[in-house]
Amino acid sequence: AYDSLIIGGGPAGASAAIYSARKGIRTGVVAQNFGGQVADTVGIENFISVKETEGPKLVMALEQHVKEYDVDLMNLQTAKGLSKTGDEIAITLENGAVLKSKTVILSTGARWREMNVPGEQEYRGKGVAYCPHCDGPLYKGKRVAVIGGGNSGVEAAIDLAGIVDHVTLIEFDTKLRADAVLQKKMYSMPNVTVIMNALSKEVLGANGKVTTLRYEDRANQQMHDVALEGIFVQIGLLPNTDWLKGVIDLSPRGEVIIDQKGETSMPGVFAAGDCTTVPFKQIIIAMGEGAKASLSAFDYLIRS
Numbered sequence: 001a002y003d004s005l006i007i008g009g010g011p012a013g014a015s016a017a018i019y020s021a022r023k024g025i026r027t028g029v030v031a032q033n034f035g036g037q038v039a040d041t042v043g044i045e046n047f048i049s050v051k052e053t054e055g056p057k058l059v060m061a062l063e064q065h066v067k068e069y070d071v072d073l074m075n076l077q078t079a080k081g082l083s084k085t086g087d088e089i090a091i092t093l094e095n096g097a098v099l100k101s102k103t104v105i106l107s108t109g110a111r112w113r114e115m116n117v118p119g120e121q122e123y124r125g126k127g128v129a130y131c132p133h134c135d136g137p138l139y140k141g142k143r144v145a146v147i148g149g150g151n152s153g154v155e156a157a158i159d160l161a162g163i164v165d166h167v168t169l170i171e172f173d174t175k176l177r178a179d180a181v182l183q184k185k186m187y188s189m190p191n192v193t194v195i196m197n198a199l200s201k202e203v204l205g206a207n208g209k210v211t212t213l214r215y216e217d218r219a220n221q222q223m224h225d226v227a228l229e230g231i232f233v234q235i236g237l238l239p240n241t242d243w244l245k246g247v248i249d250l251s252p253r254g255e256v257i258i259d260q261k262g263e264t265s266m267p268g269v270f271a272a273g274d275c276t277t278v279p280f281k282q283i284i285i286a287m288g289e290g291a292k293a294s295l296s297a298f299d300y301l302i303r304s
């Protein structure tokens, strides 16, 4: 049995693993895909102290760092169940194996909801972006669209309007769902245009870069093209927590509810990073949260 078993091998899981192993306790990591979202990232410019790096490079560095320690790394394995009997927590894997541990750290991350239109995959990282905090500065002085008029879309439009030349916000519905104060702020900005009742249809580009967003006016089915350099898709972040439903308390959005110490609703089970209710989903935040959850798990172990 493990002392700490970490589910997920992104920045949060890698950080938790290193912190746990450094306490000399038996540590394991189960990862569907070691590296997580970082493996899909092109340029990273906001991982503080590393001026500029690339996703795969950072994943390699994470793996090397984890492997410096006595960590049982089980890559390409997916957890599908969690249960607790007495003080022992059992994690069931999709391959049927059952792993036992005194503490578990959930760090299964999240994925961006996609538009699912032609061109989106092709131009991902070449104009199609999901994170304004990460990629906003790359579009300085350029034209972008934000897809989605919820809080995250309108926040993105406000954020980007301060950096880029012009923002077109595209909303599917006939009204925005964002909070009134955010809408007011956005409408006060001269370089934001809002288009409602619009369905994104296609991302077009040339020479490996996005040039156009095509959308349909839902009122009359007419197609329109917006000339631009970037498209920020803000239609939701889906936490990878389906397998925890009914076992661990989740927020209405499906995020694992944690307190300041990373504790979940089940004693001995902690969580960190994008799969949790922690605000702002970033590499540096996920790593900090992973460290915190690991220290909380250690604290729990020495008290029980």
Ligand code: FAD
Residues within 6 Å of the ligand: 007, 008, 009, 010, 011, 012, 013, 030, 031, 032, 033, 034, 035, 036, 037, 038, 040, 041, 042, 043, 044, 045, 046, 047, 077, 078, 079, 080, 107, 108, 109, 110, 111, 112, 130, 131, 134, 135, 240, 243, 272, 273, 274, 275, 281, 282, 283, 284, 286
């Ligand atoms: P993830 O990175 O999502 O890792 C989750 C891990 O859990 C993975 O190993 C996954 O395989 C595993 N997993 C999931 N379900 C299971 C299961 N059931 N069983 C076992 N394992 C499971 N942030 C920045 O700070 N700067 C950037 O420039 C930046 N750019 C980004 C660009 C893109 C395209 C994307 C998608 C994200 C970007 N982010 C960026 C956000 C950043 O990548 C995330 O905030 C961060 O990776 C979250 O770390 P995490 O460990 O919580 O989750």
